[in-house]
Amino acid sequence: MRRKAVVTDIQRFSIHDGPGIRTTVFLKGCTLACRWCHNPECIRPYPEIGFDSRRCLGCFECERACPREAILREPEVRIDRLRCDRCGLCIAACPSGALHRVGEARTAGAIREAVLRDADHYRQSGGGVTFTGGEPLRYARFLEPLVERLHADGVHVTVETAGAVPYEGARGCLLAADLVLFDLKSMDPGVHRRWTGSDNATVLDTFRRVVRDGVRVVPRMPLVPGVNDGRENLVATAQLLREHGIGNLVLLPYHRLGEGKLRRIDPPVDPPALHSATPEDLERAAGVLGEEGIDGLTPDQPCPV
Ligand code: SF4
Ligand code: SF4
The missing domain is CATH 3.20.20.70 (Aldolase class I)
Incomplete structure (x- = not known):
């Protein structure tokens, strides 16, 4: 179970x-x-990283923070799901709250x-x-x-x-x-x-x-x-x-x-x-x-x- x-x-x-x-x-x-x-x-x-384009400043701090090159510019932020391991470093780096966690495993x-x-x-x-x-x-x-x-x-x-x-x-x-x-x-x-x-x-x-x-x-x-x-x-x-x-x-x-x-x-x-x-x-x-x-x-x- x-x-x-x-x-x-x-x-x-x-x-x-x-x-x-x-x-x-x-x-x-x-x-x-x-x-x-x-x-x-x-x-x-499964838990995901959500992106709200209304809040995005276009600074691409998220891209610099990502260790897996999973942030794409298309031209706005897009996350490559195959590369992303949901570490959350991009969320921590985002100054505007445009990136956020969607879903959390709870007991x-x-x-x-x-x-x-x-x-x-x-x-x-x-x-x-x-x-x-x-x-x-x-x-x-x-x-x-x-x-x-x-x-x-x-x-x-x-x-x-x-x-x-x-x-x-x-x-x-x-x-x-x-x-x-x-x-x-x-x-x-x-x-x-x-x-x-x-x-x-x-x-x-x-x-x-x-x-x-x-x-x-x-x-x-x-x-x-x-x-x-x-x-x-x-x-x-x-x-x-x-x-x-x-x-x-x-x-x-x-x-x-x-x-x-x-x-x-x-x-x-x-x-x-x-x-x-x-x-x-x-x-x-x-x-x-x-x-x-x-x-x-x-x-x-x-x-x-
Ligand atoms: S969660 Fe981690 S791996 Fe996924 S896009 Fe953000 S920084 Fe990159
Ligand atoms: S760090 Fe946040 S505000 Fe900056 S480009 Fe990425 S999602 Fe947009």
Whole structure:
């Protein structure tokens, strides 16, 4: 079993990742690569050096500091991943903070310690911790004993997943969690593959089995105009939920605010030509779901548990 997980961030006082006030732990590494991802720095499973061109002064102190000639001028800073051993000397030399570490390997004990800092707030608000990413179920065997330890500490645990993980390996972690936020992207395997890099067979299998095993599941859908907001997909999703006795779907409106991050990872990725979901898009999608007997909820409504 792995002894550490790569964490990109531990955010305190979150209110959209489950009930109450929560600490959200972002684990690095994903089994999908959604083109609209808001956390693209969480896709690759290892620590990286991030570069923010908005802060760069063009001084190339980083190039002088690098012992492996891994800093390239193309014409702005670019890191050759094959040469870089992530020693961090360029970060220390950078006067502006344009270079930074993305992801740090942490033990379960260190994560638990960070989570317990806000235990009083969880008790008062009915909150807890949410493991997200990336795909936290990549770390299922690491997380399972940590979830049990946090339960012994009296902490409610939510796992947010896209479900693209074989159920056998993830089951123990999913059964241990108090709540699973399960993202459904598209019911069409071709659309799913085009936009996430993988079809939806594993996602749907994991969804069906986790619900059948009695885990408390809140389904969610990132609503991406032009990708998955068509009537056909909404009706098919509603049918899946009805078949499993679930009466609601949280709609997460896609917004373009995360696109800046795509240019801060390496190799920089061009944002997809998508537009943000508007209140009208949400209303229309909720209307279709309503006709199908499913309540379409927005993230600012209380978590339906
Ligand atoms: S982390 Fe080290 S090897 Fe990598 S680019 Fe920076 S100085 Fe060079
Ligand atoms: S040291 Fe920092 S500010 Fe200077 S060129 Fe490198 S990344 Fe840019």
